[in-house]
Amino acid sequence: MELELILDMIKNRVTKVLHKKLEGIYLHGSIVLGGFQKNKSDIDLIIVINQPLNLHEKHRLLIYFLSLSMATYPIEVSVLVKSELENWKHPSTYDFHYSEYWRDFYENAPISNVNTFLMELHTDPDLAAHLTVVINSGWCLSGEEISSLFRPIPKKDYLLSLQGEYIECIKSISDNPIYCILSLLRIEYYLFFDKIISKQQAANWGVNGNHTHSKKLLTKVKDAYENEERDTDISREDLDKIRKNFTFLFAIFERLKGE
Numbered sequence: 001m002e003l004e005l006i007l008d009m010i011k012n013r014v015t016k017v018l019h020k021k022l023e024g025i026y027l028h029g030s031i032v033l034g035g036f037q038k039n040k041s042d043i044d045l046i047i048v049i050n051q052p053l054n055l056h057e058k059h060r061l062l063i064y065f066l067s068l069s070m071a072t073y074p075i076e077v078s079v080l081v082k083s084e085l086e087n088w089k090h091p092s093t094y095d096f097h098y099s100e101y102w103r104d105f106y107e108n109a110p111i112s113n114v115n116t117f118l119m120e121l122h123t124d125p126d127l128a129a130h131l132t133v134v135i136n137s138g139w140c141l142s143g144e145e146i147s148s149l150f151r152p153i154p155k156k157d158y159l160l161s162l163q164g165e166y167i168e169c170i171k172s173i174s175d176n177p178i179y180c181i182l183s184l185l186r187i188e189y190y191l192f193f194d195k196i197i198s199k200q201q202a203a204n205w206g207v208n209g210n211h212t213h214s215k216k217l218l219t220k221v222k223d224a225y226e227n228e229e230r231d232t233d234i235s236r237e238d239l240d241k242i243r244k245n246f247t248f249l250f251a252i253f254e255r256l257k258g259e
Contacts, residue, residue: 003031006043006072011141014047019062023048023082024143028133035198040228042099045077045141046134048097048149052081058096058118062106065098074100078127085150090157091125128153128161133196138223156257162187163253166246173243177234181221182206184246185213191252197224213245214238 030036030042053061061079067184069075086099098106105112132153138148166187169180185202188211189195197205202227204245205211206218217238224232 003036003038003043003073010043010068013064014061015142017057018047018049018053018063021049021051021053021057022143023050023110023140024149026134026180027139027141028130028137028147029076030198032133032137032139033196033198033201035200037228039091040186042074042076045075045132046130046138047077048085048143049079050082052095053079055115055119061083061096062098062118062131066103069098069100069103076100077104078124078130080127085131088151088153088157090128090154090160091123092127092131093121093123094127096123098126125161125164127180128157132158132161136196146160159253159257162190163250163257166253167248170243170246173239174236177222177239178224178229178232181218181242182225184242184249185218188246188249191249191256213242217242 007027014025015022026046026048026049027044028040028046031043035041060079065075065077072081076099077097078094080094084093105117109117131150134146135150135152138146143149165183169183169187173180173184179199182199182202185200185206186197189197189202189205189209201252203218203222205214206213217234220232220234
């Protein structure tokens with residue numbers, strides 16, 4: 001199914017479910033940054049509403065995204081109340097969230113546990129990064145224009161969000177080497193050049209850019225990414241080396257947060 005058709009389906013269904021509560025639907029992630037891969041990338045969405053959803057509305061969204069996600073592309077969606085954007089605090093709260101990470105819980109946990117979880121207040125430190133991409137590069141699928149609805153995210157909050165991703169990638173590089181190495185390259189590029197790039201651009205910079213990492217290893221990473229391989233034959237020794245080679249970024253984070 002063509003991506004444009006899927007996005008149109010999402011827009012129509014979300015509009016039908018949320019009706020007058022809906023302020024807008026916005027795309028971020030690899031689609032807007034130019035690194036979308038048909039067999040690998042997520043559809044990343046931010047939905048803004050003008051008042052919190054009730055349990056019935058959340059169940060309708062949940063059933064829809066459970067059925068659609070992975071039938072076409074993985075979907076990650078966060079629903080935020082407009083007042084949270086107007087009175088921004090990091091980490092931001094959200095009213096509803098779905099991603100494949102939560103599928104097992106939503107499908108297999110007792111319904112009472114799911115209902116309790118759906119109605120609890122949760123925060124997500126990644127939202128500062130997602131919203132920064134929306135504001136700088138995002139696409140409006142429906143509703144108010146991005147420049148009118150969203151206020152700039154403070155840079156210190158974006159850096160905190162990036163730092164969380166950095167720490168997680170350093171820890172889990174052995175479990176998901178291609179994703180983590182490209183994410184670390186994206187983070188390094190932003191810290192050096194103050195520009196958000198896609199994983200594809202990070203892969204290209206890894207092979208052709210001016211940095212201290214092994215270009216032989218990063219060529220292997222780029223080839224694996226472009227061939228849509230989730231893993232490749234990177235030795236534990238090479239992973240340890242590249243992990244250590246990225247540790248200097250922690251000091252840069254601390255310095256930038258203090259400015």
